Amino acid sequence: MYNLIATSTFGIESITAKELKALGYEDLKVENGKVTFEGDEMDIAIANVHLRTADRVLIKMAEFEAKSFEELFQGTKSVKWNEIIPQDGVMHVVGKSVKSTLHSVPDCQSIVKKAVVSSMSEHYGIDQFSESGPVYKIEVAILKDIVTLTIDTTGPGLHKRGYRELAGIAPLKETLAASMLLISRWRDDFELIDPFCGSGTILIEGAMIAQNIAPGANRSFVCETWSDEQKNMFDIVRDGAKKSIKDKDIKIIGYDIDYRIIKLAKENAKKAGVDKYIEFQERNFMDFSSSKKHGFIISNPPYGERLGEKEALDVLYKHMGAMKKKLEGWDFNILTSIEDFERLLTVKSTKNRKLYNGKIKCHYYQYFDNSKIKNAGDTLINELID
Known part of the structure; x- marks a missing residue:
C-alpha cells in the first residue's frame, strides 16, 4: 500500500x-x-x-x-x-x-x-x-x-482530458469547471445553460458528469510506462469506466457571441464524445430569455478581457441582475473576479466561495432559487459533496 x-x-x-x-x-x-x-x-x-x-x-x-x-x-x-x-x-x-x-x-x-x-x-x-x-x-x-x-503518477495534469487541444481567450480549466458543477445544485433533469460558454468547458464537463464519462478514460498517464502490470491496471479501469457510460436525455445549451468560439466549442464537444447532448448557439447574452420556470445558469463570464471597456462590463452584469430577478425560479452560479459583482447585480448571493482560476482570485457566487430543488442532498451531482 x-x-x-x-x-x-x-x-x-x-x-x-x-x-x-x-x-x-x-x-x-x-x-x-x-x-x-x-x-x-x-x-x-x-x-x-x-x-x-x-x-x-x-x-x-x-x-x-x-x-x-x-x-x-x-x-x-x-x-x-x-x-x-x-x-x-x-x-x-x-x-x-x-x-x-x-x-x-x-x-x-x-x-x-x-x-x-x-x-x-x-x-x-x-x-x-x-x-x-x-x-x-x-x-x-x-x-x-x-x-x-x-x-x-499522472504526467500532464488531470485537467488534460484530451478533448480540448485548442481553447479560447482565458480558458477555464476542466478541473475547475467540474468543481463548479459539483458545488452547484444542478440536477441533470433540469436545463443547464452557459451564456458565455467560450470553448464549452463547463457544458462538456456537465455532459460528462451526467453521462458518467470518466474524465481520464481517453488519455494516458506517466506511470503506465513504468511496467506492463501498471499499464494493465489502467486498461482494466478504463474498460470498466467505458462500460459504465450512460446515455441519458439531457438539455444543455451554450451561447457565445463569437461564431469562431462556437465552432471551437462544437469541435471540443465532439472530441469529448458529448456533442449530441449539447446545443451551441451564436447568441448575445443581452438577447437571452427563457419561458421555462426552472433551470440552471452556470458560467464564467468575461472579467473584462473580451469586452474591453469597464462600462460595457458594468452594463452586462447589471443586465444579468435584471435577468436573475426575471428568472426567479432559476439557480445562477457565476465565477468572476469582479470585486463588486453583487453590487452590479443588485442581488445578494445565497453563497459565495473563493476559488482560483489559474492565478486569478475569483469568487463563485451562487443563487439558490430553484424551488424544485429542496436541498443539495436531493441532487444527482451533489451526492459527491454532501
Missing part, C-alpha cells in the same frame, strides 16, 4: 475529498491543496482515471524536518527509492520551498538528486545510471522546514 496524495487547486480540496469518498476511499486527510489517502497500484489507476477535480496523483515517499542540506540529504537517502524506480529510470527532480530555512530550490533539487542516486547506488551496486528508461518525476516540497518527497 502507498500513501497517495491527490493535489487540487486551493478551495477545491473538500470537493476532491468527496469524490474520493464516492469512489470508496476512507481515512482521508484534507489539507491546503491536497488530500492524502491510502491505495495500491489499482487505486492509482482508479484515482487518475476517475477524479474530476484533482490536479494530479502523487506517491508520498517520505516526510521529515530539514533545516540543513545534510538533513535533507540523509532524509532523502534513507528512502527506498529502488522499490519504485528501476535501474534505468529517469530521475527528474522538481521542487518548491515556502517559508523554510532551505529556500534555494535549485540547491534543494540538486541535493535530493544526489541523495536519490546514492540510495539507488547502494541497492543496485553501481555508481552510474543510464537513465534511459521511463520517467519518474520526484518533487521535493518544503513548507516551514517540513520536507515532503513524492513521485508523480
